[in-house]
Amino acid sequence: MGNILEKVTDWRVRSSRLLAVVDAFVVIWAVAGAYVARFGIESNTVVAGQDIPYVLFSAGLSLVWWIMLGAWNSRQIRVLGAGAEEYKRVVAASLWLFGLIATFSYVFRIDTARGYVGVALPVGVVGLLLGRWLLRQHLSVDRRAGGSMxxxxxxxxxxxxxxxxxxxxxxxxxxxxxxxxxxxxxxxxxxxxxxxxxxxxxxxxxxxxxxxxxxxxxxxxxxxxxxxxxxxxxxxxxxxxxxxxxxxxxxxLTDIAGPRIHTQQVAGLPLMHVTTPTLEGGQRVAKRLFDILSSAIMLFLALPIMALVSVLIKMDDGGPILFRQKRVGMEGQTFTMLKFRSMVVDAERKLSDLEKQNEGSGPLFKMKRDPRITRVGGVLRRFSLDELPQLFNVFFGSMSLVGPRPPLPREVEAYERDVRRRLLVKPGLTGLWQVSGRSNLSWQDSVRLDLYYVENWSLAADLIILLRTVRAVFHSTGAY
CATH class of the missing domain: 3.40.50.1980 (Nitrogenase molybdenum iron protein domain)
Structure with a gap:
């Protein structure tokens, strides 16, 4: 028992020391790499107008960078292992340092080599973030085993x-x-x-x-x-x-994203304000422009794949290439959602015969081994290729790239009052449900994730979900 407790409590010291070493290695590597890339190995170049060699300047820069990472509390234990705060502090400390260098150079008219700074900053920031991410993976593995808690x-x-x-x-x-x-x-x-x-x-x-x-x-x-x-x-x-x-x-407070929470001190009493994001004005325009541009680019890149898929579907059973289905969009408006057909032509008529074998929860119908899925359809579903035509829905405005799952009309009819909040935004080609298990999720978890998105949406969160979608597609988790 004593060894377990020691393992639980000592992780703070180990992690802090390891992070200090990793930070030191990264900043020295970034600064030294920038020096070699800009001046070469045997250069004796000095800072313009000064008698300070860039070798000495580089050593000082590495030390100050390392100190500033500590001064910005980027190694503070409570921010390690989860959330974005750790990464934000690393970026903030680095930008402040190079901002001060730029200001100092301007005020005192010191001509610092731009190529040197232009290499050191991005390489160092990326290296520091990668180091933090690797340590986070190590902590995650250790915590699943009961350590570092x-x-x-x-x-x-x-x-x-x-x-x-x-x-x-x-x-x-x-x-x-x-x-x-x-x-x-x-x-x-x-x-x-x-x-x-x-x-x-x-x-x-x-x-x-x-x-x-x-x-x-x-x-x-x-x-x-x-x-x-x-x-x-x-x-x-x-x-x-x-x-x-x-x-x-x-x-x-549950399912409230950090940016929505703001504190205010009133007579020594901390009051918490919770704001609700709304898709209005410039934010609505920005999200729509992002959808149009992104879907247009994706359609252009996916055209060869879509053409090949169309040929394979037609060769498989000679039926229609596209499957059209009525779905419910924002504010209850219905629209026709497009997908590559992955089931037999009369799949809808056979649904009633399979209701007793439903493996989904709530109003959802799901079967891991649905007999209606064609040979080509099984491959399409595994890698989510059947959903590529929905990019046309996104481009023309009935869907968004990121949002809640587009429900069927019969599902909406069974919605409870709270669940109808999913219809406050456009349904998405992908969303939190897509990157969190898809069909493996229970109905309750699917609703919770969709409502979380509605309550906490942001363009930054949309970008993160899109990046996570790539990983989810290749892992094929819950795709059936």
Whole structure:
């Protein structure tokens, strides 16, 4: 047991030291590479108008770059392993450094070689981001095996603790391991659907600190429903800071993306503002322009593949090449969605005979071995080639490149009130459902992902989903 605890707690020191070494290697490699590329190996070039050799300047630049990465807290443990904050800090520190160099050179009229700076900055930033990504993969593998985790005591009401525990256990890559629950003001002795021991329910700071010591927690997560006086929480925060134990506030907000949350201090009270993104004005125009340009380029590049697929479908059984189906789009408007036909010609008529073998959940019909799929259709579905004609839907405006899954009219008729929020935006050729398992997802997970997209959409998120789609297509996960 002692070895396991040591493995759990020491990962911070190991990761921090490893990251410092990786950063040092990358910045030296980037700066040295820029020097050689610009001046050559045996050059004795000095900074214009100065007596400082570029070799000495390069050594100083490497050191300052490494220091600035630390000053911007890019090696802070809480940002490692999950989220985009780590990457943002690396880029911000690097841009600030080279911005200061440019400003300093301009003010003091020092002619720094542009080719040298132009190589060092992009190469260094890409190398640093790659180093962070590789460490993140290492942490992810280690965390799936139970290592490199922060031990967490969950402080709150029974339902909130249950939800928080389940969420953290399903996202091990984030690095939080719930090890105990503390529920002040309740009489509960167990936590539903979890194996967490309940370590107490008293509302005094001393008892909470005793529970923290007994489970050897690295941090305390205060969730919704906690029955503690604000002054008690304040004292608890002081005691945790003295013991170098983290304090995490976990409000009862679910499926809210970070950019939507803003804090405001009012008389020492942190207020959280949650904004709702809307597709209006310039944002709507930008998304539409992105759809038009991207779909046009994709159609041009995919024309040879589409021509080959058309020939194969026609040779397979002589039936129609395209399959047209009514789908429901934004605000409930119906449109005709195009796909390459991957089933037999009378597939719709045979559907009623297969309803009893439905393997989908909710209103969805899915079968892993659907007898209606043709030989060519099986290959098309595996690599999502049957969906290429939907690029025409995107180009002409009935669909978007990224959005919720386009539903059938009979599916919409079975929608509950909340699910209808999926229709607030255009359906997408791809989306979170596509990159998260496709047909392997339950109906509830599919709805949750689509609603998350509707509530948190952004052009940056669309780009990330498109990049993840490429990986999902080649892995063929859930494609049937």
């Amino acid at each position: 922060s031990r967490l005591l969950l402080l709150g009401g029974p339902s909130a603790v249950t939800h928080l525990s389940a969420t953290l256990r399903s996202a091990k890559h984030a690095g939080y391991l719930p090890v105990g629950a503390y529920m002040p003001g309740t009489t509960a002795t167990t936590v539903d659907d979890t194996a967490l021991p309940v370590l107490g329910n008293s509302a005094d700071t001393a008892s909470i600190l005793e529970a923290i010591t007994s489970c050897r927690a690295d941090a305390v997560a205060v969730s919704a429903g906690v029955q503690l006086h604000p002054q008690t929480l304040r004292h608890l925060g002081w005691e945790l800071a003295a013991r170098n134990i983290g304090l995490i506030m976990a409000p009862a």
